[in-house]
Amino acid sequence: MNDSGSGSKSNGKDRDLKALSEKALHLISDHPSYMDEEYLRAFVGRYTEKAGLFRDLVRDHGSPLYLLDESGLKNKLSRFREAFSILPGTPDIYYAVKSNNMPEIAGILAGEGAGLDVSSGRELDLALRAGAQKIFFSGPGKTDSELSDAVRNSGRVTLLIDSFGELDRLDRVTRGINIPIKAGVRLTTAEDGLWRKFGIPLKRLEEFFRKAEPARQIQLEGIQFHTSWNLNPDAQTAFISRLGEVLRQMPLSILGQIRFIDIGGGYWPEQGEWLRAEGTSSGALRNILSAEGTDTKSKYMLESSPIEVFAKRISETLESELPEMTGLRICMEPGRWLCHDNMHLLMKVIDLKTPDIAITDAGTNAIGWERFEHDYFPVINISDPGLEEHTFNILGSLCTPHDVWGYSFFGKSIAPGDILLIPTQGAYTYSLRQEFIKALPRTVVTSI
Numbered sequence: 545m546n547d548s549g550s551g552s553k554s555n556g557k558d559r560d561l562k563a564l565s566e567k568a569l570h571l572i573s574d575h576p577s578y579m580d581e582e583y584l585r586a587f588v589g590r591y592t593e594k595a596g597l598f599r600d601l602v603r604d605h606g607s608p609l610y611l612l613d614e615s616g617l618k619n620k621l622s623r624f625r626e627a628f629s630i631l632p633g634t635p636d637i638y639y640a641v642k643s644n645n646m647p648e649i650a651g652i653l654a655g656e657g658a659g660l661d662v663s664s665g666r667e668l669d670l671a672l673r674a675g676a677q678k679i680f681f682s683g684p685g686k687t688d689s690e691l692s693d694a695v696r697n698s699g700r701v702t703l704l705i706d707s708f709g710e711l712d713r714l715d716r717v718t719r720g721i722n723i724p725i726k727a728g729v730r731l732t733t734a735e736d737g738l739w740r741k742f743g744i745p746l747k748r749l750e751e752f753f754r755k756a757e758p759a760r761q762i763q764l765e766g767i768q769f770h771t772s773w774n775l776n777p778d779a780q781t782a783f784i785s786r787l788g789e790v791l792r793q794m795p796l797s798i799l800g801q802i803r804f805i806d807i808g809g810g811y812w813p814e815q816g817e818w819l820r821a822e823g824t825s826s827g828a829l830r831n832i833l834s835a836e837g838t839d840t841k842s843k844y845m846l847e848s849s850p851i852e853v854f855a856k857r858i859s860e861t862l863e864s865e866l867p868e869m870t871g872l873r874i875c876m877e878p879g880r881w882l883c884h885d886n887m888h889l890l891m892k893v894i895d896l897k898t899p900d901i902a903i904t905d906a907g908t909n910a911i912g913w914e915r916f917e918h919d920y921f922p923v924i925n926i927s928d929p930g931l932e933e934h935t936f937n938i939l940g941s942l943c944t945p946h947d948v949w950g951y952s953f954f955g956k957s958i959a960p961g962d963i964l965l966i967p968t969q970g971a972y973t974y975s976l977r978q979e980f981i982k983a984l985p986r987t988v989v990t991s992i
């Protein structure tokens with residue numbers, strides 16, 4: 545009996561191993577498309593053309609630098625507005641401050657009439673200082689003191705309530721201060737798993753509106769949802785369809801209260817997602833198994849839809865799924881789509897350690913995470929510009945070998961004192977920067 549028991553156990557293990565190795569084989573062969581090298585060179589060329597301008601900025605302001613392109617940022621906002629002007633309702637844009645919390649970005653966008661989307665008391669403070677006239681305060685876990693701050697600024701702030709518990713607390717806070725506030729409710733887009741931590745389930749929407757009725761100071765008048773990392777509009781349109789189904793069953797007394805639908809952010813920049821092997825499932829697995837170690841050369845690209853495609857598909861879906869609600873304000877919370885292209889990093893080579901290692905004056909604490917081990921971006925030597933890419937380890941000055949800017953550079957040569965540019969680093973870098981060993985770069989705002 546014992547024998548047959550251990551036999552069936554080992555059979556089970558064999559089956560598991562077989563299933564795993566089949567999955568591994570499938571994974572390994574299923575990698576995204578390789579990066580088009582011509583496209584990459586054209587991208588790099590757009591920056592090498594302006595090498596003189598970047599060198600002048602470092603001469604005048606020192607190194608390292610965060611470089612914010614003001615006109616680029618304004619152009620992006622206009623293009624986003626233009627694209628979404630086809631919506632059936634009135635489009636209303638709120639820049640998601642978390643994607644890059646540089647005060648200058650909030651100031652420029654608020655100056656152009658955009659709203660700001662904030663997720664904490666700190667971000668609320670930043671948005672108020674930036675002069676934003678329209679602020680959405682969203683996110684789970686708002687403290688009572690954050691709720692009070694929002695209520696005290698209710699002329700400018702709409703609070704996006706995240707849970708039934710938060711509704712109770714907001715009711716208490718508003719009664720205490722005796723000030724009314726406009727509000728919406730966030731819906732979760734995935735009822736399973738940890739994304740549940742955001743918002744309430746769609747099936748409890750009516751219950752939420754009913755529960756909010758006695759809350760005298762809360763003017764509940766909108767709905768918010770957000771899906772992340774959308775290379776195309778499929779996730780957004782799928783959720784709008786689900787929402788449409790629920791709203792069609794909703795009593796008119798509740799429907800009549802809804803003045804805005806906030807469809808969130810998550811629009812992937814048009815550049816697409818640029819990955820190293822380590823950033824893909826197949827490459828990460830190969831890296832573990834390969835006798836040659838980590839593949840630092842392969843580059844992959846996941847394409848993303850232009851914003852006009854997002855706008856068209858979202859607009860069509862809103863029209864077909866919510867036809868009776870055309871007077872609504874349609875709000876959006878783009879973050880990375882606006883800031884990604886418009887902040888660049890500039891740094892200097894301090895030391896050529898060996899014939900294949902350059903150390904820079906900046907450390908990756910300037911971006912807060914080991915981004916370049918997973919994501920590919922070109923490192924461009926603007927002191928000796930060229931369109932050839934050379935294998936070379938470009939490393940920061942922190943106390944970790946994970947302090948990597950890249951495994952290659954574009955240019956003719958590389959030497960101490962050279963100025964390096966890593967373009968399009970606007971999203972989820974500056975906000976994540978860390979006080980660690982090296983001073984953080986200074987910020988320069990200009991138009992390039």
Ligand SMILES: Cc1ncc(COP(=O)(O)O)c(C=O)c1O
Pocket residue numbers: 640642643661682683770772773808809810811877878879880881
């Ligand atoms: C509620 C909400 N809105 C907007 C955004 C911005 O997303 P993105 O920068 O991808 O556009 C986020 C990002 O996490 C978010 O959580």
